[in-house]
Amino acid sequence: MEEAIKIAILGDICPTKDYRKFFDSQDPEQVLGGAVNRLKEADLTIANLEAPATESNEPIMKTGPNLKALPRDLETLQKGGIDVFSMANNHILDYGTQGVIDTLETCEKLGIRTVGSGRDSKAAKEPLFIPVKDKMIGILSFAEAEFNLATSNQAGANRFDYFDSIKDIDSAKKNCDFLIVLYHGGSEHYPYPSPLLQKKCRNMAEFGADLVICQHSHCIGTYEEVNGSTILYGQGNAVFGWEDGDQQWNEGLLVEITIIGAVKPQIRFILLNANADGVGLANENKAGERLRRMNEMSKALQHSEQxxxxxxxxxxxxxxxxxxxxxxxxxxxxxxxxxxxxxxxxxxxxxxxxxxxxxxxxxxxxxxxxxxxxxxxxxxxxxxxxx
Structure with missing residues (x-):
């Protein structure tokens, strides 16, 4: 029997003010709670880094908040089991090109792989291929355009451009056994895809993505199976502080993929919950009820009129x-x-x-x-x- 490959994917991570004390402890269990053991058991763990890791105090002019992590935070997250940071998101350029470069250099120093960002647009769009046991895992990361994009002479995030990005997905699939696409976009606090987002993601699946995960919405969304691929429209937060009374903000999904030979990979959703004391795995009853509700809501995706x-x-x-x-x-x-x-x-x-x-x-x-x-x-x- 072929050996199983386990991949774990976390949603958005940002050291907010209320969780700064957990990051300052430099104890991964203070930051990632009960998820640490699951992350360390995985052969490959990926997370979305929703802020540049930099000592810079010079934010760019933009709408919305400027988010920031510190370089030492990345080492803490690495100790918690994270191997790869996706950096195509709407905050990676919040502290300018220097913030992006600082983050890339810290990751390189620590041996953390990155995808979805680079010193220019050509580097930002490069797929990441990682051999895991007998399989090649491919990862592509895209962001919608905000105050965040790499250009031909500026560091930043990889933009999703339908004319080029679908070709990038098709090309990447030819070089790997399992292709993960992380898409940072959609509407915040909305658990369903817009008609356009659903069309985009279904096309990603058609052209080779085995798993498409939409991040950025800060809430758990719905999901569907298309052409043998899984699309998740909203992973929710992984580590993004705690909002009193806002359960939608305080929960997220750890996505686990198990690959065994040529059998269709098994994809499992594990509920994470944040509170004033940090992030933890939800208890079995709460998780079961939340996932049943997610399954029920997801039925709407099969009907375009809905x-x-x-x-x-x-x-x-x-x-x-x-x-x-x-x-x-x-x-x-x-x-x-x-x-x-x-x-x-x-x-x-x-x-x-x-x-x-x-x-x-x-x-x-x-x-x-x-x-x-x-x-x-x-x-x-x-x-x-x-x-």
Whole structure:
């Protein structure tokens, strides 16, 4: 009988302020809790590093928070069993190119492999191939475009570009036995795929991905089997602090893959729970109930009309938030507009103005011009960093 290969994959990891004390202990069991034993038992462990590991105190100008880890944190995570960091995400460039380079250099020094980021876009898109026993495991990591991307002369994350990335998946599959694709994107706090995200991921499966995991949503999502491949739309947090009363934020999945010979790999979801004392494995009853709910929710993915209807409902519930952001309003305006159910936006912007905004966003030509103009503006203000 052929020897089993075990692979473990963790979701988003970031040393938040409330968990800083656990990282400062430099004790992996303080950081990863009961998951440590499972990680160390695996032949290969992968995690998404959701922040640059750097001593820099110079964050870039961006929307949203600037996240940071320290170089010594990576050694703690390595001691906990992590072999590979995926670094294609929306925060890896939060402390500029120096932050990315510092992270890559620390990983190289520690012998931790990386994927999805590099000193330029060519390096960032390189797949990672790791021989494990008698199999070759391939890993590709992609991120949606935010303030994070590598360019021809700047370090950063590997962008998912449908025209190139699907070809990258097809090519990588030809050089490995099992291909893992980590996709950092989708809508935060939404457990289902949008119609577009589902189409993207199904195409990844069609062109060679054996397992597609969507990260970034900060919640456990739904999953489906497509063309013999597994797609998980939301892995949830691994180590990202604890939010009192927010169970969605406080849970995540450890994904375990068992490969034996030519038999279809077994994929298992293991529930992680965070609390004020750290991260741990959920008890059997709680885990069983949560996974049953996940299975029930996942049935909707087989019906496109349900996927569309769920997406319409989610989008409608965020109309005041997104209109405020679209028209460049601040937090105070945003809060008032949400309380007034979008009446401020309705008062300030006519239907015609919103039609113009819609057309500039949906038309590739207009969209490209606007993005170029805005990039030029911010590049002048931020030491030529490409945004």
């Amino acid at each position: 996927v569309n209807a769920l997406w319409e409902d989610f989008s409608h519930s965020h109309v005041s938030l997104y209109y405020s952001m679209l028209f460049g309003k601040g937090r105070i305006f945003n809060k008032i507009n949400r309380l007034l159910k979008n009446r401020l936006i309705d008062f300030l912007y006519s239907d015609r103005e919103r039609m113009l905004a819609m057309n500039m966003l949906r038309c590739d030509a207009h969209n490209e011009v606007i993005q170029t103009i805005l990039k030029q503006n911010f590049r002048k203000k931020q030491d030529n960093v490409e945004l």
